[in-house]
Amino acid sequence: MWINKIEVFHLSMPMKFTFKSAQALLNHRETLVIKVIDELGTVGYGEVVAFNEPFYTQETLPDSKRVLLNRFLPQLLAREIKHPFEIHPWMDNVTYPMATAGVENALLDLFARRQHQSIMDTVFHEETQDAIYAGMVLGDLEITHLLNQIDDYLQEGYARFKIKIKPEDGFFKLKCIREKYPDLMLLADANRSFRVEQIPELKKIDELGLLCLEEPLAEENFLAYQKLQEQLTTPICMDESIQTVEDLKKAIQFKACQVVNIKVGRVGGMYYAQQMIELCRQHHIHFWIGSMMESGISKILHVHLASLKDNYIPGDLSSSRRYFSEDVIQPEIIASQGLIQVPKGPGLGVEIDEDILKSLTINHAILDRDML
Ligand SMILES: O=C(O)CCC(=O)C1=CC=C[C@@H](O)[C@@H]1C(=O)O
Ligand SMILES: [Mg+2]
Incomplete structure (x- = not known):
């Protein structure tokens, strides 16, 4: 197939609240739609x-x-491709995994639509679930607010909660949650904020029965992770520490973690996500599906991926309305009674609302094969 035209929409999506983690404060989300x-x-x-x-x-x-x-899209217009994964040898998943994934994902959606298949059927040849469990992510909030939010979302049907923590008060917050909800499906994400000297704090958190502890250490070093995992019963989950298949192989070799959070953008596309999932399966490492506070285009792809039957826990996947007052996909993502339906149609299985897309666009570029 030939790609004749490519449009790049630079979106600015206002968020309904400020999301705070150990490293970031976000109140609007800019992304690129290809x-x-x-x-x-x-x-x-x-x-x-x-x-x-x-x-x-x-x-x-x-x-x-x-x-x-400047590079990837003009190159894409200039060559015939038979399968979306053919782009990987000449794109750069190491320096630009997210740009690479965006192009690959657009081609996969198109390719699957050409084949009248769902995006999962074009990549994974296995049975998947029709619906997935939703999961809620709560930022680093003041404790009363945090407990109130958990109450509210439990009532909406969410059963799994991920809390953003930092060394100063992470244990305190998680302990308060545990006291109020002894059986809650709970995990914490520290986004690399604990230094090795703060391991005693992590050992206290280890007593709280978390599903896993995501990216605890500031040290970007698998040996430090290996030593930490030996001291904890809570499985360590890696997110940003694993960006390439080589990183995952190294983490497995070091026994640095027991769980991996898969995000398609972080790892450079479905091609690499699939390889990582297969490696996890071979080495008895659990995997589950994360998310990036993104628009429905990437989020629905992650909903599809979360429909694999051997996912460890529900992903960071919640209703579109939680973050944004409008989403660019139709139907938008809705968690009802804690479940999200996996779309069945070809490709991503959703339509793009171009009016909403354009209303959120702050910059628009068009590349045409005729212009080469
Ligand atoms: O999309 C969501 O619901 C939240 C996802 C989330 O927690 C993250 C998204 C992007 C960057 C990170 O700070 C964080 C994570 O580390 O998982
Ligand atoms: Mg994370």
Whole structure:
């Protein structure tokens, strides 16, 4: 197939509240939506989920945009491709995983639509669930507010909660939650905020029966993780420490974690996400599906991925309305009684509301094969 036209929409989505983690404060979300159109007029969408600042991983949205417009997208227009995964050898999943994933995801959506297949059927040849359990992520909130939010979302049907923590009060907050909800499905994400000297705090957290502890250590070193995992019964979960398949192999070799949070953007696309999932399966490492406070285009892809039957726990996947007053996909993502339905149609299985997309766009670029 040939890609004849590509559009890049730079979105600015106002958020309903400020999201606070150990590393970041977010009150609006900028992302890039890539729309690809082939010679038959088939359309596919993908999202580049980099943040404006490098608080999570190194790649920033201005970096992604520059490399896309100057290199990746003109190259894509210039060659015939038979399968979306063919782009990987000439794209750069190490320096620009999120830009790479955005292009690959758009091509996969288009390719699956051409084949009249769902995106999961084009990549994974296995049975999947029709619905997935939703999961709530709560930022670093003041304790009364945090407990109230858990009450509210429990009533809405959410059963799994991930709390953002930092060394100063992480144990205190988790202990308060545990006292009030002894059986809650609870995990914590420290986003690399605890130094090795603060391991005693992590040992206290270890007593609280968490499903896993995500990215506890500031030290970016698998040996430190291995030593920590030996001292904890709570499984350590890696997120930003694993960006490439090589990172995962190394983490397995070091026994640095027992769980991996898979995010398609962070790892450079479905091609690498699939390889990581297969590696996890071979080495008895649990995996589950994260998210990036993104628009529905990337989020629904993660809903699809979370429909794999051997997911460890419900993902960071909640209703579109939790973060944004409007989403660019139709139907938007709705968690009802704690469940999200997995769309069945071709590709991502959702439509893009171009009016909403355009109303959120702050910059728009068009690349045409005729212009090469
Ligand atoms: O999308 C969500 O619901 C929240 C996801 C989330 O917690 C994160 C998204 C992006 C960057 C990180 O700070 C964080 C994470 O580390 O998992
Ligand atoms: Mg995380």
